[in-house]
Amino acid sequence: MEEEIQETDKQEETNYQNMSEKEWKQRLTAEQYQILRNKSTDRAFTGPFVGNKATGIYVCAGCGLELFLSDTKFDSNSGWPSFFQTINQDNVGLVIDRTHGMTREEVICKRCLGHLGHVFNDGPAPTGLRYCINGTSLKFNEIVNDIHTNT
Numbered sequence: 001m002e003e004e005i006q007e008t009d010k011q012e013e014t015n016y017q018n019m020s021e022k023e024w025k026q027r028l029t030a031e032q033y034q035i036l037r038n039k040s041t042d043r044a045f046t047g048p049f050v051g052n053k054a055t056g057i058y059v060c061a062g063c064g065l066e067l068f069l070s071d072t073k074f075d076s077n078s079g080w081p082s083f084f085q086t087i088n089q090d091n092v093g094l095v096i097d098r099t100h101g102m103t104r105e106e107v108i109c110k111r112c113l114g115h116l117g118h119v120f121n122d123g124p125a126p127t128g129l130r131y132c133i134n135g136t137s138l139k140f141n142e143i144v145n146d147i148h149t150n151t
């Protein structure tokens with residue numbers, strides 16, 4: 001079973017970009033390492049969160065940085081979790097990717113530079129973007145709304 005890593009404020013100070021590949025291997029599961037560090041891709045419909053409709057925040061599995069809100073997730077039928085917007089433009093980086101004979105925009109975590117997926121221009125309004133993300137590169141923090149229970 002996967003161990004739950006508690007994200008604390010102290011980890012904000014970690015310099016993820018200086019972390020060695022050995023440290024990453026210790027920190028991540030084998031699957032997470034393949035996606036985040038080796039830019040591998042979840043097989044369609046097999047990765048986590050494809051059909052997840054719960055309310056919450058998707059964070060980077062590498063460093064815990066907040067990346068996407070469940071409000072911006074949509075059914076793309078692509079087999080990968082898809083979002084039309086990032087939680088914050090400063091948290092997500094875009095890199096031109098010319099591998100596999102295509103020119104695509106790779107989506108990376110700005111803090112640890114982990115590979116997340118790609119972004120395409122065939123998404124829904126209001127952005128027209130489709131962030132096609134490997135579920136393995138994400139963790140999900142569910143938000144349980146209990147505001148109305150204290151009346």
Ligand SMILES: [Zn+2]
Nearest residue numbers: 060063109112
């Ligand atoms: Zn990260």
